[in-house]
Amino acid sequence: MTREAGDDAPEIFGDRVSRIAGFLPQFTWRVEKEPHGLRIDVAGDLTIDEAPALWKRVTELSARVTSGERVQIDNSGVQTIDGACMALLVHLRSELKARRVHCEFTGGSPAVRRLVELYGGRRRPKPRRRRHARNAIEQVGDATAALFGEVMSVLDFFGELLHAGWASLKHPRSMNFRDIALTMERAGADAAPIVMLINFLIGFVMAYQSALQLKQFGANIYVADLVGLSMTRELGPLMTAIIVCGRTGAAFAAELGTMKVSEEVDALRTLGFMPLRYLVLPRILGLLLVAPLLTLLADTVGIAGGVVVGALSLDITPLAYWNQTLRVVHAWDVFSGALKSMVFASAIALIACQQGLATSGGAEGVGRRTTAAVVSILFALILLDAVFTVLFGALGL
Amino acid sequence: MSDALIEVRGLTVGYADQVLLEGASFDVARGDVFVILGGSGCGKSTLLRYLIGLETPLSGHISIAGVGAPRLEGAAPEYGVMFQSGALFSSMTVGDNVGFALQEWTDLPAEAITAIVRAKLALVGLEGAEDKLPAELSGGMRKRAAIARAMAFEPSLIFLDEPSAGLDPVSAAELDDLINALNRGLGLTVVMVTHELESIFKVGKNCIMLDKASRSIIASGSPQELKATNRDPRVQQFFHREAGRR
Numbered sequence: 001m002t003r004e005a006g007d008d009a010p011e012i013f014g015d016r017v018s019r020i021a022g023f024l025p026q027f028t029w030r031v032e033k034e035p036h037g038l039r040i041d042v043a044g045d046l047t048i049d050e051a052p053a054l055w056k057r058v059t060e061l062s063a064r065v066t067s068g069e070r071v072q073i074d075n076s077g078v079q080t081i082d083g084a085c086m087a088l089l090v091h092l093r094s095e096l097k098a099r100r101v102h103c104e105f106t107g108g109s110p111a112v113r114r115l116v117e118l119y120g121g122r123r124r125p126k127p128r129r130r131r132h133a134r135n136a137i138e139q140v141g142d143a144t145a146a147l148f149g150e151v152m153s154v155l156d157f158f159g160e161l162l163h164a165g166w167a168s169l170k171h172p173r174s175m176n177f178r179d180i181a182l183t184m185e186r187a188g189a190d191a192a193p194i195v196m197l198i199n200f201l202i203g204f205v206m207a208y209q210s211a212l213q214l215k216q217f218g219a220n221i222y223v224a225d226l227v228g229l230s231m232t233r234e235l236g237p238l239m240t241a242i243i244v245c246g247r248t249g250a251a252f253a254a255e256l257g258t259m260k261v262s263e264e265v266d267a268l269r270t271l272g273f274m275p276l277r278y279l280v281l282p283r284i285l286g287l288l289l290v291a292p293l294l295t296l297l298a299d300t301v302g303i304a305g306g307v308v309v310g311a312l313s314l315d316i317t318p319l320a321y322w323n324q325t326l327r328v329v330h331a332w333d334v335f336s337g338a339l340k341s342m343v344f345a346s347a348i349a350l351i352a353c354q355q356g357l358a359t360s361g362g363a364e365g366v367g368r369r370t371t372a373a374v375v376s377i378l379f380a381l382i383l384l385d386a387v388f389t390v391l392f393g394a395l396g397l
Numbered sequence: 398m399s400d401a402l403i404e405v406r407g408l409t410v411g412y413a414d415q416v417l418l419e420g421a422s423f424d425v426a427r428g429d430v431f432v433i434l435g436g437s438g439c440g441k442s443t444l445l446r447y448l449i450g451l452e453t454p455l456s457g458h459i460s461i462a463g464v465g466a467p468r469l470e471g472a473a474p475e476y477g478v479m480f481q482s483g484a485l486f487s488s489m490t491v492g493d494n495v496g497f498a499l500q501e502w503t504d505l506p507a508e509a510i511t512a513i514v515r516a517k518l519a520l521v522g523l524e525g526a527e528d529k530l531p532a533e534l535s536g537g538m539r540k541r542a543a544i545a546r547a548m549a550f551e552p553s554l555i556f557l558d559e560p561s562a563g564l565d566p567v568s569a570a571e572l573d574d575l576i577n578a579l580n581r582g583l584g585l586t587v588v589m590v591t592h593e594l595e596s597i598f599k600v601g602k603n604c605i606m607l608d609k610a611s612r613s614i615i616a617s618g619s620p621q622e623l624k625a626t627n628r629d630p631r632v633q634q635f636f637h638r639e640a641g642r643r
Binding site: 174268271 | 446449451469470471472473474477478480481482484485486487497498501502543546547550
């Protein structure tokens with residue numbers, strides 16, 4: 001057969017012949033009609049390379065047999081068989097049994113019989129429980145309930161945190177100052193370059209885009225108003241928060257999540273530390289302190305981006321641009337942006353830490369919670385931003 | 398028993414949808430090496446988490462002499478705990494790990510803490526490992542360091558979760574010797590979870606055996622006694638390393 005052809009072939013054809021042989025099965029599968037059903041004679045070498053071909057035959061046969069028939073799988077001709085192929089044969093038997101088709105293995109060398117035994121070919125197959133398919137309404141309901149559960153757990157967490165914060169205020173010595181400083185360095189100082197780069201580009205692009213329109217009316221100088229106000233009130237805080245979410249929010253969730261799954265959080269508790277006070281509070285405080293600073297930095301470089309566009313393509317001198325900016329941007333605009341950024345920072349740290357500490361189940365759990373943290377934070381940021389806009393609008397601020 | 402260090406009465410252990418152990422009652426005497434036995438998934442480690450106070454019982458109560466219900470957080474640790482994987486704080490050196498609770502809960506100067514840390518590490522045979530990070534230690538060394546951390550606050554009671562699991566035979570035997578030394582030399586009461594037969598006979602003074610199917614304690618007594626006299630097939634299978642029926 002093909003195998004022998006492969007063996008006999010000269011060396012130079014060896015590669016091609018064996019490649020062709022790969023398409024041709026090394027085993028035979030003869031189905032014979034018997035009075036009460038079918039007999040299958042399996043023979044040859046069944047290794048994992050043959051599994052795809054075997055699977056095709058198994059499914060063909062399985063589709064053909066009807067209830068009440070008897071199927072006999074005769075292994076007498078089998079030279080070798082490995083676990084993968086045996087698993088397919090045992091699967092065929094279980095499938096048939098589930099459909100009330102009597103199926104048994106016969107013949108075969110002691111080695112083959114032993115494999116049949118090991119892979120459960122003699123045992124009565126357990127009836128598989130059908131999984132109940134959930135319909136759309138059920139899925140929407142479950143998802144809604146899960147969403148409410150998440151929101152409730154964040155609020156729970158917030159409550160516990162306030163409690164822990166109060167306890168820390170009463171005993172300021174027990175505060176974990178090391179982590180506050182560490183958070184400020186990692187979330188603040190280390191984030192400065194990327195915050196500056198992105199906000200400079202935002203200011204630059206915004207100035208450039210608006211200049212195209214404003215030029216038509218000869219209103220070049222109003223580019224400074226537009227960039228100045230939108231950077232300080234809106235884009236500075238929001239873009240900074242989004243960067244902080246991606247950098248620090250993800251880091252908090254992954255760090256606390258890993259500590260949780262490696263039992264470090266439990267170990268902390270057994271040494272008398274409250275995770276909320278020791279791990280979460282310093283992270284929130286640290287982020288709360290650096291977020292306004294990052295936002296001020298963002299405002300400044302954003303306006304600088306506008307200055308560059310003004311000087312390069314609008315013939316506005318930097319000094320004129322600066323004076324115009326000072327005229328329209330008031331202290332409150334900058335201050336309200338900083339205030340917003342502090343609220344954003346609290347939301348980022350709160351959600352990230354809550355998700356981190358809710359982690360269970362190893363590396364995959366950490367990944368899932370980190371993703372969930374970043375997505376929830378982004379959602380919360382946009383929501384909070386909308387609330388601020390409406391609130392400031394209503395109050396006329 | 399008035400001499401009991403830990404009293405457990407009618408304790409039900411498990412999660413909301415799955416009860417692992419129902420109405421368990423037992424005592425741990427002072428100076429005991431108390432071993433919690435049982436097959437995989439029967440709730441040994443979970444029971445330990447309740448004894449430590451990491452979980453709140455579904456029903457029943459646990460009382461530790463001098464502490465009451467096991468209590469964590471907000472106070473200096475009353476007892477030491479070693480987790481299965483060691484659970485050393487990965488961002489700190491071994492020395493900082495051991496001295497962590499001392500720094501927080503005492504007014505000792507840094508030099509004094511260093512001295513105590515060095516002594517505790519010597520106790521577990523890890524001299525000179527103060528400045529290593531947990532990631533640089535082998536599995537056995539990590540568990541020793543975790544024991545040193547658990548011992549840092551001079552507890553009279555220590556909980557060990559599978560101290561010898563995943564260790565080579567030599568490290569496991571050394572750890573058993575260490576447990577014996579702590580128990581005999583310092584009079585430390587040890588509560589441990591394990592399923593290593595050799596370890597059970599070498600260090601265990603008393604044990605209870607949990608069973609998954611009946612969700613209860615099926616045997617208690619000294620390991621030698623259980624092996625020799627208990628007729629329960631589940632106990633005999635465990636002590637003679639026989640496979641159960643599938």
